[in-house]
Amino acid sequence: MCWAALPRRREALDDREVGELWDQNADAWTLLARMGCDIYRDYLNTPAFLKMLPDVEGLRGLDVGCGEGHNTRLLARRGAEMTAVDIAPKFLRHAREKEDEEPLGIQYLAASGAAQPFADECFDFVVAFMSLMDMASQDAAVHEVHRVLKPGGFFQFSIVHPCFCTPRFKVVRDESGNRVAIECGDYFDQPPGRIEEWIFGAAPEELKRTLPKFRVPRFFRTLSSWVNMLVDPGFVIERLGEPYADDEAVRRCPHLAGTRVAAYYLHVRCRKSSC
Template sequence: MSTISNSDAIAAWSAMPADTVESYDAQGDFPKRHLMNEHLLRLLGPLDGRKVLDAGSGEGYFSRLLAERGAEVVGVEPADVLLARAQTIERERGQGITYVRADLSTLPEVGQPFDAVVCSMVLLAVPDLQSAMSACVDAMRPGGRFVFSITHPAFENLYGTWRQHGHYRLDRYLEEYTLPDGYAPDFHRPLSAYLKVLIGLGCRITEVCEPGLDPQVARESGIDAIDAYVALPNFLIIAAERD
């Protein structure tokens, strides 16, 4: 079990440089634009008129994509620098998105119940996985849809390993441990850790998606060793419904 608390993790994310936060474009970054957004939106289904919680909304790019498609969006984000950026853009654009500062693991009243909850690249960064997933499921109406994405537990260091060796190497999977890279730690957990919690919360898994990069996009990107994302899935997206 991690010795890092939720407040420690939130403080680390809050210390991100502002220029890094502002570097996201309308579709996020390269992986989100080419590997994740299309699948997240497809798995969420029709959005017009639906209430959607963006759980761990960051600087708000995905909340804005949801609002563009007609959703009534509430974004929850605990990190100050990310929340401030999202609120600034909302004031400029006026899309009707409500942003709330809160720790997902202790989610307050933010307009529940929701028709859908999306939690993209968040759960792997939360020390208290059980509480965070429980909050997401509890925020939905019965029959609501929960879609979350994580770095694929079997391919977490895909790009770096591929660039160094020309193939992928893995020597630790079943144990849980901290991944210290980046501005704040992520937490490696085997896939079964996420699925056990999800099933235990009374959810029915409807789809598991392991997106691969389009070979043409890889060629046109000019990024060294990007073919790793064509050959292997760096991300995992799971859709479920609350019984």
């Protein structure tokens, strides 16, 4: 992954602006992800997420910020009855095209995680793969997830790790170019939405040159603020994960070696109380 942070904005991005940015990313993102260039997702994040996920067979699930639907389809193939929402119409178009090709019974809807078009207590579980940290109104989204979950239902999500992927972030390499440390800082300085430009590092050089870089809105929070955001509506945290690449993954994708230096991702599972 290449990071090039643009100068900070003074005003917060809102859902509309975030949706427009993701819509502009959607075609190139879908193309590259479906070519296998999202190696952090395919070799690390999603396998670890699924390992931590309880059995979902026969359950009614919601995927918030589904993108082109890759992970939603994996859950549908595990026997869950899936609904998915995203704020970017182009991502939904790509997801629906796949659903037409291989029907899995997934319903894709255009909506913000912060205003979900569902009745109270209608899902057994909710997931959000690498999307919450990109949302303009994270507190509202978490409250909505709590509202639409049935009592006793669980919410599992993955985010960029708040402690290591901070507003000031730089990979430190040794003389051979190996990643040996992360320089991170400005942890308590939480900009109200910042746009980062990068493209999948594993994309072919020619496509890196010709495709536009993604423009990704990021909303930073401290670890305590993430935890308190979950506890406030009444979630109980039951499992955390900080996945890193094993030897086999690094052999197949040397790019992943950096994930052994510090935790790039945080996975959380929490539960709504059953009464």
